[in-house]
Amino acid sequence: MSIDFYKLRVAEVKRETPDAVSVRFELPASLRDTFAFKAGQHLTFRRAFGGEEVRRNYSVCVAPSEGMLKIGVKKIAGGVFSGWVNDELKAGDELDVMAPHGSFCWDFTAGARRAYVAFAGGSGITPILSLMKAALATEPNSRFILFYGNRNSAGVMFLEEIAGLKDRYLDRLSVYHFLEDEEEEIELFNGRLDRAKIDELLIQLVKPAHVDAFFICGPGPMMDAAEDALLARGVDKGRILIERFTTGPLSAAQAAAARALEEKAAGLKMSVTLNGRRMNVTFDPAKHSILDNVRAAGLPAPFACKGGVCATCRAKVTAGEVSMKVNYGLSAQELADGYVLTCQATPVTEGVALTYDV
Ligand code: FES
Known part of the structure; x- marks a missing residue:
């Protein structure tokens, strides 16, 4: 990147x-x-x-x-x-x-005949709108169902555009709005997208086994509810794509464990490569993460959220071992390939080598 x-x-x-x-x-x-x-x-x-x-x-x-x-x-x-x-x-x-980055993506292919379902809340519609339009435009035989939760109708982002898409893709796009503060005639569409509501939708409107991919983006509790509901129905994790923008603070126990790990890593040497330049960096626990240590050493390592969600700070570990406090930004495959979020990472062994040039 x-x-x-x-x-x-x-x-x-x-x-x-x-x-x-x-x-x-x-x-x-x-x-x-x-x-x-x-x-x-x-x-x-x-x-x-x-x-x-x-x-x-x-x-x-x-x-x-x-x-x-x-x-x-x-x-x-x-x-x-x-x-x-x-x-x-x-x-x-x-x-x-x-430049654009992120892995909340799916390979849409022209000949595919697939079914997609999205759960969006508030501004979480933004990447889902992109995916929805790409799915419908690229795959003329695929269908898309959008469940979109908001507080009230005035706050619904892209309302007209979504209505236009519904007209254009009449038989392939279904959109269901959920408004917390406004009463609908049909009880199913009243209230927020919480676990009970999502469970109901997965019984009445969607057969999870027939869905190729679920896209989820919105407030944390909604995303957790949707993910839990899908996992409880045996949906494979690989078919559930989640995009988080923020996370809550670490619990007291998590924060204490992270602090202990940082203290233990004091003085460990790392070799860091960025833009073809390699530098030795000594871990200072006062700077908390590998990212902040690397930046303090003068290498302009990329970052954005510093909360473990955006993966802007992603690097690949090529030697030694590191530990992450949280990871909401990397897939199981990326982890298996040795990638870490450096804003969340602490070296565990001497001689860690990592590169941002991947
Ligand atoms: S800066 Fe966003 S995950 Fe590290």
């Missing part, structure tokens, strides 16, 4: 709801290849606020076949970046952006 930031000019900021916008970027021919993306991927942004660098990830909300680059940004209470994008960003402004 390229660790470079590129300047992209904003072509349009469109208000989607009272607290969410979509942002479309101009893509000069010289950057088309760099910013080619897969449906479901995200972009990392960087901007200084009050002298402090802030990085954020936002998912692409279009399919690659649409020939544009567009993200959705919902304003989060107290969110410095999302608030600025919603209130101040305008066409013509420039932003520092990394």
Whole structure:
């Protein structure tokens, strides 16, 4: 993954709801290849606020076949970046952006005849909209069911666009909205997408065994409920794709275990490769993670969330052993291939070697 930031000019900021916008970027021919993306991927942004660098990830909300680059940004209470994008960003402004990355993706193939189901909550619709449009456009024989939860109808992102897709793909796309604060006539569609509701949907509307892939993105409790409900029905983990943007804090026990591991790693030497440059770094527990130690040593290792979800800080361990506090960003295959999230990693042995050049 390229660790470079590129300047992209904003072509349009469109208000989607009272607290969410979509942002479309101009893509000069010289950057088309760099910013080619897969449906479901995200972009990392960087901007200084009050002298402090802030990085954020936002998912692409279009399919690659649409020939544009567009993200959705919902304003989060107290969110410095999302608030600025919603209130101040305008066409013509420039932003520092990394090339698209992320593994919330699926290989859509033209001849396939598949069934997909998505559970989206709030702004979690953003990558799912991208996947949904890619599935419907690429696979003319496939079907897609979207379950989309929101607090109220005013807060539903991309409402009109989704309605347009429903008209266009009448017999292949089904959309069910769930509004917490508004009563529907049909009881099944009232309330939030919690475990009980998802269990009901999996009995009444979906046969999990006939679904090729489930896409899940939204608030943590909704994602956990959907994943648990699917696992309880014997759905294979490989068919459940989850995209997390944030995580809760570590429990007291997890934090204590992480701290003990960091203390134990004090003074361990690591060899780190980035952009073809190799450097020896000595682990300092005061800096907590391999990522922060590497950056303090002068190598500009990439990162965004620092919470173990976005995988921007991914590197491959080629020698020695490291341990991660949490991992929401790497698949079982990536783990088996030796990848780690360096923002969550601590060396366990002397002589760890890792590379970001993969
Ligand atoms: S920076 Fe996001 S997982 Fe490490």
